[in-house]
Amino acid sequence: MSTTETANHVVENTVPVPDPEVLKSWLRDMLQIREFEVRSMQAYQNKLAGGFLHVYNGQEAVAVGCIAAMRHTDPVITAYRDHGHALARGLDPKIGFAELFGRIDGCAKGKGGSMHFFDRNNSMFGGHGIVGAQCPLGTGLAFATKYTDEVIKGGTSESVTACFLGDGALNQGSVHEAMNLAVIFDLPIVFCVENNRYAMGTAVGRCTASGNQITNRAIAFGMEARSIGGMDVIEVYREMKEIVDQVRATSKPYFVDIDTYRFKGHSMSDPRKYRTHEEEQEYEADDPIEKLTRYLLAQKAMTEEELKSLSKQVRLEIREAVNWARQSPVPDVSELHHDVYTDTWGDYTGTSLPGYMKPTTDEDATEGEASNGT
Amino acid sequence: MAREIEFREALREAMSEEMRADPRVYLIGEEVADYNGAYKVSKGMLEEFGPRRIIDTPISESGFAGLGIGSTMLGLRPIVEFMSWSFSLVAADQILNNAPKMLYMSGGQFGCPIVFRGNDGAGGQLGSTHSWCVESLYANVPGLKMIIPSNPHDAKGLLKSAIRDDNPVFCLESERLLSVKGDVPEGDYVVPIGEAVIHREGTDCTLVGFGRTVYFCEQAADELAREGISCEILDMRSIRPLDLDAIIRSVKKTNYCVVVDQSWSFASIGSEVAAEVHAACFDDLDNHVHRVHNDDVPAPYSHDLEQEMLPNARKICEAVRSVTYNA
Numbered sequence: 001m002s003t004t005e006t007a008n009h010v011v012e013n014t015v016p017v018p019d020p021e022v023l024k025s026w027l028r029d030m031l032q033i034r035e036f037e038v039r040s041m042q043a044y045q046n047k048l049a050g051g052f053l054h055v056y057n058g059q060e061a062v063a064v065g066c067i068a069a070m071r072h073t074d075p076v077i078t079a080y081r082d083h084g085h086a087l088a089r090g091l092d093p094k095i096g097f098a099e100l101f102g103r104i105d106g107c108a109k110g111k112g113g114s115m116h117f118f119d120r121n122n123s124m125f126g127g128h129g130i131v132g133a134q135c136p137l138g139t140g141l142a143f144a145t146k147y148t149d150e151v152i153k154g155g156t157s158e159s160v161t162a163c164f165l166g167d168g169a170l171n172q173g174s175v176h177e178a179m180n181l182a183v184i185f186d187l188p189i190v191f192c193v194e195n196n197r198y199a200m201g202t203a204v205g206r207c208t209a210s211g212n213q214i215t216n217r218a219i220a221f222g223m224e225a226r227s228i229g230g231m232d233v234i235e236v237y238r239e240m241k242e243i244v245d246q247v248r249a250t251s252k253p254y255f256v257d258i259d260t261y262r263f264k265g266h267s268m269s270d271p272r273k274y275r276t277h278e279e280e281q282e283y284e285a286d287d288p289i290e291k292l293t294r295y296l297l298a299q300k301a302m303t304e305e306e307l308k309s310l311s312k313q314v315r316l317e318i319r320e321a322v323n324w325a326r327q328s329p330v331p332d333v334s335e336l337h338h339d340v341y342t343d344t345w346g347d348y349t350g351t352s353l354p355g356y357m358k359p360t361t362d363e364d365a366t367e368g369e370a371s372n373g374t
Numbered sequence: 375m376a377r378e379i380e381f382r383e384a385l386r387e388a389m390s391e392e393m394r395a396d397p398r399v400y401l402i403g404e405e406v407a408d409y410n411g412a413y414k415v416s417k418g419m420l421e422e423f424g425p426r427r428i429i430d431t432p433i434s435e436s437g438f439a440g441l442g443i444g445s446t447m448l449g450l451r452p453i454v455e456f457m458s459w460s461f462s463l464v465a466a467d468q469i470l471n472n473a474p475k476m477l478y479m480s481g482g483q484f485g486c487p488i489v490f491r492g493n494d495g496a497g498g499q500l501g502s503t504h505s506w507c508v509e510s511l512y513a514n515v516p517g518l519k520m521i522i523p524s525n526p527h528d529a530k531g532l533l534k535s536a537i538r539d540d541n542p543v544f545c546l547e548s549e550r551l552l553s554v555k556g557d558v559p560e561g562d563y564v565v566p567i568g569e570a571v572i573h574r575e576g577t578d579c580t581l582v583g584f585g586r587t588v589y590f591c592e593q594a595a596d597e598l599a600r601e602g603i604s605c606e607i608l609d610m611r612s613i614r615p616l617d618l619d620a621i622i623r624s625v626k627k628t629n630y631c632v633v634v635d636q637s638w639s640f641a642s643i644g645s646e647v648a649a650e651v652h653a654a655c656f657d658d659l660d661n662h663v664h665r666v667h668n669d670d671v672p673a674p675y676s677h678d679l680e681q682e683m684l685p686n687a688r689k690i691c692e693a694v695r696s697v698t699y700n701a
Contacts (some may be wrong), residue, residue, distance in 0.1 A: 079427070108481030120478035125447050126480065133467055136437050140444015147450060151426045152397045174467070177437025184432065267484050339482045342540040345615050351482040372455065 065236025138163030168199025474517025
């Protein structure tokens, strides 16, 4: 049943391949991410988006496959290449574009930007700019779900946190500290390493000891680990489903090395001199979207017409999202001193939820309140 | 009814009472549980609350500070103890980038109700790396609050406010004050964050201090009283928000001001207060604001050198005599 050219342990995996309708929804999700990124790059070139832009092209199967293996209430946290995870989690692309364009309708009211996509209602906890810094936070999310379930509610731990990081983060002390804490506190967390082979422009082998087998890092902590292919969404899902189910049952952390490739540069200013055109072509031939498409067509789960229609639908949705976000106003200057503190003092004007999260019926319910999770 | 208890007991009462009232509150840090606290602040708390809520950590400040911050995103309210604020420097990214900015970066989606607390300032011949005064460094960052209590009453009341606060609060204690005793009321009370207090009334010069420097100010005021100079001592208690109104009221009365700050002078709380007082009391001041700080050197080990480095009573007396020479 293996659908991948690279995986060797999928054969032992007993997680069934999901129904064609589910696979088609993943294809749609991956197409949406790809199109979002294509439009993001355009917007960046047109100066609609500023700052740094790190796109996710090529890695779509990782976010979509991993998140499909989780419950919607399971926390997800990642680093700065975060658009794919936020969209896979359910962030409306128009809210994402508004954030990229620095507009008030963005998920962080234009105060976070590309690297800080947060979406509380979809259990998306960022979007973090400092390499590796999200890992201690991720252990905190896992600690909090476990503490809430067991200490406050007196039940058993229910949730699993997915903490994404890149191969470049493996050499940050905070990542090692987070892994150690996760083991000694038995935290239900999966460290999902998106191993795209480059820490910015430095090949993993040039900067990472035992970089050819990064699961060694986890084994040193006594943490279970495995390497999986990241260019096949079905493989990612089946491996992650097994891992997530195990972590939910045992409340012990897991480390997964996901082999993937970043089709574009680190950011928009990257001339990619550190790798060859041939290498890029080789991996581009392994495109996760094309792979799933081929599979669905071969299985006769989808016709060419359906595929065209789906692609067109996604392109239209993303184009409309860009247009919608362009119409969103830039934040009023009064926003500058808003959301610094939850309370009002001096120039500080308290805080409120972003517009898209505010309840439409009962406005008084949460508006202006401090928003500290559940 | 007030009783006399130690500073460390006041801190412990604040934490224990808030933990009894709110199951979301937990204490985490090095040696807080089995060891009963490196400075015995959390003594007995493991026995009452158990290891799920009084949590020993590895020596891993970046890790456990970040864990605490992450847990606030799902509604918990941690108290993170740094054995010394000197050790918080290795967690600077977590406590300065993530805690105070999460609310802003997430556009109001995730606040960070967390308390970081521990010893700050010279402990007594600990040398340079263990004698950090982090207040001026950290107070520079928007999004956090900072309290520096000088006595058991304020320590308990301010820490209770901090635990209930929906923002990150940095509570800086002094190892040298943990055994100081003072009157603390029975029962529940809080000291609001952002309110200074007149510690001793006077007429001739305002001494603005906080934390341990309040005691240096007392010694100086006693000596200056013998010379006929009446000092008013103002205890800032909170650094962020800063109760500038209280300072201005006092300076408008005395027309002279000396700020006493145990951190280093360059770009410091002392320089901030002086700048604000100059702006607000320009027509009331009879001399420019004088400042007393740590000497601008790394903390030395040798006893006499360390005492000389601190913003001690002698330096404060010299500053007051200098500022009031034309009175």
